Amino acid sequence: MSVELTARRRRAAAVALMIVSLLHAVIAHAQSDNKPRPKPARAGTSASAKPPASPPPLRDGDAEERLLAVYKLIGVGQNREALRQAEALARDYPNFQLAQLVVGDLLSARLRPIRRMGDAPEADTLRSMQAAATLDELRNESRQRVDAQRIRPPANTIPAQFLELSPRSRHAIAFDASRSRLYLFENAPTGLRLVADYYASVGRLGIDKSLEGDQRTPLGVYFITSRLDPTSLKDFYGAGALPINYPNPLDISRGKTGSGIWLHGTPPEQFARAPLATDGCLVLANPDLERLLRTVEPRTTPVVIARQLNWVAPHSVQTDRNAFDAVLGAWSKAKTDGDMKRLLSFYAPDFQSHRKKPLDDWANVLQAEARALRGRDLHLKDKSYLRWTDSADTMVVTFGEVAAGARTGPVKRQYWIRRDQNWQIFFEGVIG
Template identity: 60%
Template sequence: MLTGAVVWCLGSAPQPALAQAPANTAGLAEARLIEIYQLIGAGQNSEALVKSQKLATELPHFQLAQLVYGDLLAARTRFVRTVGDVPEDLARIAGPNLTDLREESQRRIQAIRERPLPGTVPSQFVALSAKTKHAIAVDASRSRLYLFENSPAGMRLISDYYISVGKAGLSKTIEGDQRTPLGVYYITSNLDKKSLKDFYGAGALPINYPNVLDLKRGKTGSGIWLHGTPPNQFARAPLATDGCVVLTNPDLDHILRTVEVRSTPVVIADRLQWEDARAVRQSGGAFEAALRAWRNAKTLGDVNQVLSFYAPDFRSNGRALEQWIPQLKDELAKTRGRTIELKDLSLLHWSDTAETMVVTFGEVPQGTRTGRTKRQYWVRNNDQWKIFFEGSLQ
C-alpha cells in the first residue's frame, strides 16, 4: 500500500486522452510516459507504478522513464515533491544530469498542457503548394517538433515529438557556436544510416542552413541536421546538441519514412505562434498583391518596371543586380507578350528584425505546360516588398 504520494504531475485539470500504446512500441514511449504522469495526477499511483516498471524495463536507456519509476518506488514510503526527488548527497553526485532530466520532464509536460488548438497552424505557413506533402515546425521553447500533412483540405498536425537543440541555445551566427539556427529552411537530402556514425542514430536530414537570409546577414557554419541519438541513449537533454535538432530514433525513423527531400519546409522558431489557418492565409494578402504586380510587370516586358521590384542589394547565386540584369532581359525577350502564370505557389513568412517572405513557384509562360521552378526572398521595407534574391531550383 502506498503511504506517500507524488505531488509533481500534470495537475488536476483534464488532459488530452492518449491512445493505448503497445508495450513493445518504442515510438510511443512518450505517450506511455505521459499516461503515467496522468495516472499520478489522478492519484492512481499503483497503476502508474506498474506501467512505469514496464516502460523502464523495456527501454532501459530511457533515463527519464527510469527516474519516474524511481520516484514512484520512493512514493511508497514518502512524499515525492519534484522529479528525481533524491537525497541531497545523491543530487550533488548526479549534478547536471539530474537537472537536465528534470528540465526534459517539464518540457514534455508543457507541450502536453499547451497543445495547439484544432484548426490552427504556425503563422509562418501562409500557403503551401499541393506538391508540398508535409511540413515541419520546431518550437524550441517547448522542445517540440510538429509534423504536418498538407492536403486539399489544408494543413493537419499528424504527429509531434520531443526534441533537443543547441547547447548554447538558439540563433546560430558563426561556425562552432553550438547554437541552433532560427528561420525558414528546407530539407536538402536524406543521409543513409549506413554512411553515418552511430552518434547520429537512425539517420539524418540536412537542412539548407545557411539560407539566403542567413548569408545576407553574414552568418556562417554548416552541417545542421535533424538526426537521431546513439544506440545507448534514448533521448538527449533539451539543450544538448552542437546546433542540430535531435529526436529519439523511433521518432526520427517515422519522419524519415514520411517527409520528402527538397520540398519539405522546416521552420525553426524560439516560440511558435499558432493562429487560425484561414487568418494566416489571409495575412499574406498584401504580399500577394506585390507578387501579382511583379508578375504583371514581367508579363508586360518592361525592364525598368520589373527592376523596380528588386532591392539594391539583390543577389542571385553570387551575382549582384547589375550582373544579373542580362539574364532578366533574356527572360523578358523569350516571354514578351505572353502572360506569366505562377503555379504551385508556396509562401513562408519569417519575421524578426525584418519581415521576409520565402516564395517558391513554377514560372510558366502562357502556351507552355512547364517552366522553371523559382525561389525568391522578399523583404518588407517601409511597407514596400522588394526582392533580394531570386534563383532557379535544379
C-alpha cells in the same frame, strides 16, 4: 564532433552514478518485502519453455505517451499502478532515462516521502556535480514534455508563417523552441493538418545561431535538402539524418556562418537528449525521427524553426496572402510586358543571386528571360509563401514559372524583404 561525443560520455556517466544511488531504494524495497518468491527453474527442467518473443517495433510517440500516463496515475495517487506501468515502460525502452528515473522515485516513495522528481538520497547523488546537473536536465526534459501536452495548439490552427503551401509540399515541419517541440503537418487538399508532434533538443547554448561553432540552433525558414542513409553515418546520429539549408540566403545576407545543421536521432544507449544538448542540430528520439524519415520529402518540405510559434486560424492569413499575391502578380506582369524599369523596381539594391550576381548583372538575365517570352503570358504555378518576421519582415517564395503554351518551366525561389512598406527581392535562384 569530439565535443558532442565527450558530452555524451559525461552525461552517460552521470546518469549511471545517479541510477546507482536510486538502486539503494530498489534494494531497500526488496529487503523490506518478505513475501516468498518462486525459485527460478533450472535449465532443461521445463518441456513447455518457449523462447522469449521478439519485442514489438517501437512506435513514434509511444514512450512519451506512456510516461505521461504514469504521471497522471501518480497525480491521482495510484502509485501501485503507476509503478507497474513505469516498470513496463522501462523494460520496453531501457535507454529512456526518464522512465528509469520515475521507477526509482516510485520505489523510493514506498519507504519515504518524495519531494521532487529524481529525489535520490542527497549524500549519494550530490557527491557528483555531474549527477546533479544530469538530474536537472532530466527534470527540464520532463517539464518540457508535460507543458507541451498541457498547452496544446488550439484545434484547427497553423503556425502564422505558413501563408500558402504548394500541393508539391506534401508535408511541413514547425519547431517551437520554447516548448522543445517539433510539429509535423500533412498538406491535405483542405489545408495543413497537424498529424504528430515530438519532443526535440536544440543547441547547448540555445537558439539564434550566427557563427560557426557557437553551439546554437538557427531560427528561420529552411528546407530539408536530403535524406541521409543511417548505414553511412556513425551510430551517434541514430536512425538517420535530414540536413536543412542553413545558412539560407537571409542568413548569408546577415553574415551568419556555419553548416551541417541536421534533424537527426540519438545513439543506441540514449533515448533522448536534454532540451539544450546539441551543437546546433535538432535531435529527436529514434522512433520519432524514423516517422519523419518515412514521411517527409527532401527539397519540398519546409522547416520553420521559431523561438515561439504563433498559432492562428488558417483564414486569418488570407488577407496577407492575397496582398502578397498581388505583389507577385505585379512582378510577373512586368516581366511578361518586358518592362525592365518596372521589373527592376521589384529588386533590392543589395540583391544577390545563386551565382553571386549583383543586380546590374542580374538585369541582363532578366532581360534575356523577358525577351524569350516573346509577349506570352507568364503563369506562376504551385506557389508557396512562407513568412518570417524578426527584426525584418521577409517572405520566402517558391513557384514554377511557366510561359503560356509551354508544359513546364523552371522552379524558382525568391527571398523578399519589406522596406518602407514595399516588398523587394533580395535573392532569386532556380532550384529545379
